[in-house]
Amino acid sequence: MKKIILFLLLAALSGFAQNSAKIDTGQINGADFKILFPENWKGKLLMYAHGYEFMGTQPRQSKSPDWPQRMKPFLDRGFAVAASDYAHQGLALAQGVDDTEVLRQYFVAKYGQPDSTLIAGHSMGGGITIATLENFGQFYQGGMPMCPLAGRMYLQTRKEFDLIATFNVLFPGHMPSLKEILTFKPDAKPADMRTAFGKAMSIQKAIFEKDSLAVVAFAKHFDLKSTDVPFALAFGENVLRDVVQKSGGNPYDNTNTLYGRFEDNMMMNQKVERIAATVGQAAKFSKYDRTGDIDKPALVLHTMYDQLIPADYAIIPYENLIQQNGRQEHYVVKYTNGQGHCNFTETQTGKAFDELRNWVHTGKRATPGYIE
Structure with missing residues (x-):
């Protein structure tokens, strides 16, 4: 060896x-x-x-x-x-x-x-x-x-926010709530990559067993291959937690967002978790925007x-x-x-x-x- x-x-x-x-x-x-x-x-x-x-x-x-x-x-x-x-x-x-x-x-x-x-x-x-x-x-x-x-940085990272928000409507119980992810915790420790990959694998197994066709439809909405959805979720969660820690709060807000292009837009907008920003975008995104x-x-x-x-x-x-x-x-x-x-x-x-x-x-x- x-x-x-x-x-x-x-x-x-x-x-x-x-x-x-x-x-x-x-x-x-x-x-x-x-x-x-x-x-x-x-x-x-x-x-x-x-x-x-x-x-x-x-x-x-x-x-x-x-x-x-x-x-x-x-x-x-x-x-x-x-x-x-x-x-x-x-x-x-x-x-x-x-x-x-x-x-x-x-x-x-x-x-x-x-x-x-x-x-x-x-x-x-x-x-x-x-x-x-x-x-x-x-x-x-x-x-x-x-x-x-x-x-622009806010718009790029907002994609991760919307991915998790809408996923939790269609596949509840596999990802944390937006409120939990975006609550500032001064002593929070960053997730390591191995944990994120492990989480992605467990999500993939669970959602494909539940409804593989629904996974495919959801993936297309975000221009993803269905097998990439779990990793995109795990990666996105890590990005959002990172932003919150460095901003000292949550800069994202979907209280006025209308989600579209889903099979049932009314259901999506009635059930999606709504969360208001607690800090301005400038806290993290203004420099070199x-x-x-x-x-x-x-x-x-x-x-x-x-x-x-x-x-x-x-x-x-x-x-x-x-x-x-x-x-x-x-x-x-x-x-x-x-x-x-x-x-x-x-x-x-x-x-x-x-x-x-x-x-x-x-x-x-x-x-x-x-x-x-």
């Missing part, structure tokens, strides 16, 4: 050595960071922003042995890759913007001004990419938000199916903001046949990144559409 572990470790290190010649690690303002340099680095920098992490999980940058491999599309193209773990986990979009900017400043102070600087990120990190282009765009030539948390005001190339990459951030939540609301600001020339959406959240191949990521780089280099806007 020890020989197998040693072999795997050496193999991982060997694969890493092919992509990176130097590593810089440290901590700034309580946030660990890691910077990877390719062989014969020529001054190009990619700032990378990671996605949502369950509280208490191992950071996927500074302490993850597979992170360098995931950065291969950028390292192979001669870019140094710098990423912050952020000072706290969970929903940390504003924190991620600030910590990424501080790390960029550290990089410039230590290694000099790069000849080009781009930014990319997955999921919440895609939202951080967009917010960075909106607020610190003067330091970048362009960005690539992937499967991004792109719309979306503006749509960008003046650098932003190439969005999205999968055809995403169980956590469906394309219509990610693309349409932000596209509206882009159009309101007359910034369409700086915004392009590319899509893949991927089935799952941020489920891109290395080749697809590389192709999209090449299109962004060409756009930045030539000034000719990339073409929206499909990437094989």
Whole structure:
């Protein structure tokens, strides 16, 4: 067994050595960071922003042995890759913007001004990419938000609220009430990922045994595959609890909401749990909220199916903001046949990144559409 572990470790290190010649690690303002340099680095920098992490999980940058491999599309193209773990986990979009900017400043102070600087990120990190282009765009030539948390934060997380609210009407007894989830408890401990996955598995078994056709219909309402409903619920519960703890109360309110497109809309609206907000949205969502005001190339990459951030939540609301600001020339959406959240191949990521780089280099806007 020890020989197998040693072999795997050496193999991982060997694969890493092919992509990176130097590593810089440290901590700034309580946030660990890691910077990877390719062989014969020529001054190009990619700032990378990671996605949502369950509280208490191992950071996927500074302490993850597979992170360098995931950065291969950028390292192979001669870019140094710098990423912050952020000072706290969970929903940390504003924190991620600030910590990424501080790390960029550290990089410039230590290694000099790069000849080009781009930014990319997955999921919440895609939202951080967009917010960075909106607020610190003067330091970048362009960005690539992937499967991004792109719309306004309240509206994006409200999806989790409505998912649980309506699920509890159709499948009572499997999820906590909104009141329980959204009541602020100063000493509450965050759920760990293993517990959330275990809960999802038990929910899946119970609801499919009760009424599999009803599960399929409910899933379609939220653009989900039926087998993804349980995990989306468990993930959403964790997000809502996280928001409440960081906001000091509940920012969500459905007392005036009319739920539609269900088989029995009257029944749904009469039975759904109604809950009023106890704190304003600004407590958590105001800093770096979306503006749509960008003046650098932003190439969005999205999968055809995403169980956590469906394309219509990610693309349409932000596209509206882009159009309101007359910034369409700086915004392009590319899509893949991927089935799952941020489920891109290395080749697809590389192709999209090449299109962004060409756009930045030539000034000719990339073409929206499909990437094989």
